Amino acid sequence: MSSATSQGARRLKVRPLTQQAFAPFGQVIEARPGESFEINQGSTERYHNLAELEFSGSAARPIINIFRGQAYQDALLALMEYHPYGSQLFMPLNQRPYLVVVAPKGELNEDEICAFLAQGHQGVNYAAGVWHHPLLALEQTSDFLVVDRAGDEANCVEQSLSQFIQLDY
Amino acid sequence: MSSATSQGARRLKVRPLTQQAFAPFGQVIEARPGESFEINQGSTERYHNLAELEFSGSAARPIINIFRGQAYQDALLALMEYHPYGSQLFMPLNQRPYLVVVAPKGELNEDEICAFLAQGHQGVNYAAGVWHHPLLALEQTSDFLVVDRAGDEANCVEQSLSQFIQLDY
Numbered sequence: 001m002s003s004a005t006s007q008g009a010r011r012l013k014v015r016p017l018t019q020q021a022f023a024p025f026g027q028v029i030e031a032r033p034g035e036s037f038e039i040n041q042g043s044t045e046r047y048h049n050l051a052e053l054e055f056s057g058s059a060a061r062p063i064i065n066i067f068r069g070q071a072y073q074d075a076l077l078a079l080m081e082y083h084p085y086g087s088q089l090f091m092p093l094n095q096r097p098y099l100v101v102v103a104p105k106g107e108l109n110e111d112e113i114c115a116f117l118a119q120g121h122q123g124v125n126y127a128a129g130v131w132h133h134p135l136l137a138l139e140q141t142s143d144f145l146v147v148d149r150a151g152d153e154a155n156c157v158e159q160s161l162s163q164f165i166q167l168d169y
Numbered sequence: 170m171s172s173a174t175s176q177g178a179r180r181l182k183v184r185p186l187t188q189q190a191f192a193p194f195g196q197v198i199e200a201r202p203g204e205s206f207e208i209n210q211g212s213t214e215r216y217h218n219l220a221e222l223e224f225s226g227s228a229a230r231p232i233i234n235i236f237r238g239q240a241y242q243d244a245l246l247a248l249m250e251y252h253p254y255g256s257q258l259f260m261p262l263n264q265r266p267y268l269v270v271v272a273p274k275g276e277l278n279e280d281e282i283c284a285f286l287a288q289g290h291q292g293v294n295y296a297a298g299v300w301h302h303p304l305l306a307l308e309q310t311s312d313f314l315v316v317d318r319a320g321d322e323a324n325c326v327e328q329s330l331s332q333f334i335q336l337d338y
Contacts, residue, residue: 031235031312040303044238049319051233062231064220064258064294064316066200069213089233091314093262093290121262123314125233134209143200145260145292145314147233150218 009076010110014169017100017116017124025102025114025130027051029091029123051125051147057085058152065146069135072099076164080108080131082157086149090135091123093143099167100124101133108159115167131159178245183338186269186285186293194271194283194299196220198260198292220294220316226254227321234315238306241268245333249277249300251326255318259304260292262312268336269293270302277328284336300328 015021019028029050036045055062067090080103092098100116103109108131118124125147126132135144149155184190188197198219205214224231236259249272261267269285272278277300287293294316295301304313318324 029233029235029314031237036237039236040238044236044304046315047235047237049232049234053231053233062222062316063218064198064222065218066198066216067208067213068200068205068216069209091260091262093260093264095263121312135213143290145198146215147231147316 009164009166011168012113012115012165014099014115014117014167017118017122022116022124024104026087026125026127029089029125030121051089052087052127053147054087054128055149055151056128060085060149060151062147063150065148067135067144067146069137069142069144071138071140072136076166077101077133077161078164079158079160080133082129082131083149083155084129084157085151085153085155087125087128089123089125089147091145092120093145095120096140096142097138098142099136099138099169101136102126103131105129110161110163113165117169178333178335180337181282181284181334183268183284183286183336186287186291191285191293193273195256195294195296198258198294199290220258221256221296222316223256223297224318224320225297229254229318229320231316232319234317236304236313236315238304238311238313240307240309241305245335246270246302246330247333248327248329249302251298251300252318252324253298253326254320254322254324256294256297258292258294258316260314261289262314264289265309265311266307267311268305268307268338270305271295272300274298279330279332282334286338
């Protein structure tokens, strides 16, 4: 995010987050009706294996973290990032919506940046290499459980945008 | 849980869940004050690497699931279980409290069973081999993000209790 003025910013429309629309970028983590089975003598429904986790590189392993993100204040988006050696999963812990901004793997094409509004029951798992904006909580400071990769290599590549983006939602 | 009457049940007092009290059984997953660092140009606090994940056996890998658990209705506890090949992490997604009932690894000693009241911002990660009761949501049906292990071997061992347990909380 940047505090620059909106002069010259490109506007990008935010769409609802669905598994189908997000498929090129990873998975939506949610309890979809009819896609569970009973465990614990019937007292629990298990929605099984919802993410394609990826961990590569030297001494690669999954780690569990909490990210506490400040709320997005309609500022301008100024950069994107990706993680070459692992997927990164965000699950909201406060049932509040948040924004998801992504672009396909490979050389960043700013015309292919997409924005989604995630509901408070929906997590996302970014596939390794997928461009995404850092966490954009909404309404107020919010916590997310994050499953990502630790290992020997540095695992974050950032790139500034040639033109600021302002989200319409 | 069982629908048997409480006749002959042993009563077990439920204690608050703290990292220190839970340490013999695994980790409490929570955002502890002063244990974070800033990322994303200062807009996010990262509470880093909060769980000791374990995955062993053939084709072992972590998987992400949602468990939707019915609320515990003061029924009697009748069994415990453990997972020999992996840790199992529960993170509440609805900010509601839940019950955690555990016993040390090894042959089950029913006198060593402990019960904790977890708050809605606290997750737990059971170490591999630690005895625990299946999910005990409170108040109403609740969702949890679960990080556990997939692999070739069966990974759940159950044992009936010699005497029912009734929780005091």
